Amino acid sequence: MPLPSIRTSRLLLRPWNRDDIDALYAFFTAAEVRRYLWDDIVIAREVVEKLVDAHLETAEKHGIGYWVLLLPDATPQTPVAGFCGFRFIDDGPEIELMYGLRVEHWGQGLATEASLAALEYLWRATSFPRVYARTDPPNQKSVGVMLRLGMAHESTTPTMIAYVREAGRSATARPTPTFQTSRSAKSDDPPGGPAS
Numbered sequence: 001m002p003l004p005s006i007r008t009s010r011l012l013l014r015p016w017n018r019d020d021i022d023a024l025y026a027f028f029t030a031a032e033v034r035r036y037l038w039d040d041i042v043i044a045r046e047v048v049e050k051l052v053d054a055h056l057e058t059a060e061k062h063g064i065g066y067w068v069l070l071l072p073d074a075t076p077q078t079p080v081a082g083f084c085g086f087r088f089i090d091d092g093p094e095i096e097l098m099y100g101l102r103v104e105h106w107g108q109g110l111a112t113e114a115s116l117a118a119l120e121y122l123w124r125a126t127s128f129p130r131v132y133a134r135t136d137p138p139n140q141k142s143v144g145v146m147l148r149l150g151m152a153h154e155s156t157t158p159t160m161i162a163y164v165r166e167a168g169r170s171a172t173a174r175p176t177p178t179f180q181t182s183r184s185a186k187s188d189d190p191p192g193g194p195a196s
Helices: 018-028 031-037 045-062 110-125 140-148
Strands: 004-007 012-015 066-070 082-088 095-101 130-135 152-156 161-166 178-181
Touching (some): 018 031, 018 082, 031 095, 045 082, 082 110, 095 110, 140 161
Parallel strands (some): 095 130
Antiparallel strands (some): 004 178, 012 066, 066 082
8 A cells, every 4th residue: 555645734745756766865865864864874875775665665565664754845856854754673563663854954843743644644544553763872852752752761772762652642742634645646746855
């Protein structure tokens, strides 16, 4: 089942597609993005190709995957604001929420807004009973997002902090996203690019 596009008050979440590879590569290799998502490693373009292909397969088979985050005034030339979505942890069955933003969009609540909309989709459209989120201990901004999402601390190691949220647990803020299938997305929606 393909992922729907989701609109929030400030964002369009559009499912990744193969046309996003170059934009996602630019996003994932930006220094501020790769710092926590890729442990500061500059990944190869082929890694992004594999990520997009894996997303397409996972979305079709399991109803989860990734969205690019686009601002309302985005054009096809505008870099994506970020990304969010879900992946299996170590080939499943548990899933993890992932998100990232370009540095110029930090501190505006966009990661929380996008993640709340993605969680709303997850609880409505799938039967996953819980979702995890993990980050490096120094990434306290990400921990703040997890707390605003209503996630509970699961564990801490020297290299990772993990949080979990069970289906039905409320968050501190609730979005009012609107869902539309990818096929019915407006043709004037920007193709967008990926974010970390």
